[in-house]
Amino acid sequence: MSKVILITSGKGGVGKSSLCCLLGYALSTLGERVCLVELDHGLRGLDVMLGVTNRAVYDLSDILAGRCSLDQGLVTSLWSSSLSLICAPNSRAFSFVSGEMKRLIACLRERFDTVILDCPAGLGEILPQMAQFSDLGLVVVTPDLICARAARSAADLLAGAGIRQMRLVINRLDEKRFKKSSSFQDLDEVIDFVAVQLIGVIPEDIELGRCMENALPPKFQDGARVAIENIAKRCQGQYIPLWMA
Numbered sequence: 001m002s003k004v005i006l007i008t009s010g011k012g013g014v015g016k017s018s019l020c021c022l023l024g025y026a027l028s029t030l031g032e033r034v035c036l037v038e039l040d041h042g043l044r045g046l047d048v049m050l051g052v053t054n055r056a057v058y059d060l061s062d063i064l065a066g067r068c069s070l071d072q073g074l075v076t077s078l079w080s081s082s083l084s085l086i087c088a089p090n091s092r093a094f095s096f097v098s099g100e101m102k103r104l105i106a107c108l109r110e111r112f113d114t115v116i117l118d119c120p121a122g123l124g125e126i127l128p129q130m131a132q133f134s135d136l137g138l139v140v141v142t143p144d145l146i147c148a149r150a151a152r153s154a155a156d157l158l159a160g161a162g163i164r165q166m167r168l169v170i171n172r173l174d175e176k177r178f179k180k181s182s183s184f185q186d187l188d189e190v191i192d193f194v195a196v197q198l199i200g201v202i203p204e205d206i207e208l209g210r211c212m213e214n215a216l217p218p219k220f221q222d223g224a225r226v227a228i229e230n231i232a233k234r235c236q237g238q239y240i241p242l243w244m245a
Contacts, residue, residue: 004115008137035074052078139167
């Protein structure tokens with residue numbers, strides 16, 4: 001059965017869009033057909049991360065307005081033939097009707113095993129609208145007070161919109177820096193503060209960040225690779241103990 005995963009953060013700069021790409025890639029390596037739908041209109045970037053900018057002729061607004069077919073609007077990633085992308089519109093003036101997105105997501109459910117919605121940072125109107133169509137919301141946070149507070153607000157908004165299930169991703173964890181400068185005593189305090197059940201902790205990986213910025217296929221250190229693969233497996237419903245990252 002296909003599923004729709006919404007990814008949000010509340011605050012920008014926590015690695016939400018990178019996680020969107022990497023989770024999609026990990027799920028594709030596990031045999032799934034995956035579609036990423038970028039919703040941050042005017043600030044799109046997934047095409048750059050996936051290295052498909054020159055092939056992204058159409059975007060979400062073109063599909064919804066009927067200026068292209070769904071097939072024309074889908075761009076296949078260079079990372080995996082099972083990973084596709086629908087780019088966000090370049091224009092900040094874009095807006096969509098909830099019914100149009102509902103029909104599009106229904107079509108995507110028929111063609112893909114997993115649809116991942118990359119929502120804009122912040123608490124705009126897109127977030128509660130997309131929550132209506134989503135099976136799982138992943139709230140991404142870095143382990144600091146400002147990001148955790150924003151993540152809690154995003155989680156509260158999703159809960160109010162009736163999302164079916166939520167999980168927390170703690171991203172870019174640098175253990176030495178966390179112990180030295182964080183307002184939290186440990187990661188349990190972060191989880192309790194956001195009040196969302198944990199699905200995984202991804203360690204800081206400088207090489208991985210460089211790949212994202214330069215449209216290169218992802219190169220993982222073992223810690224980040226295992227963490228992302230385990231999050232993907234948990235999203236599939238597999239039982240992977242959290243102590244395994």
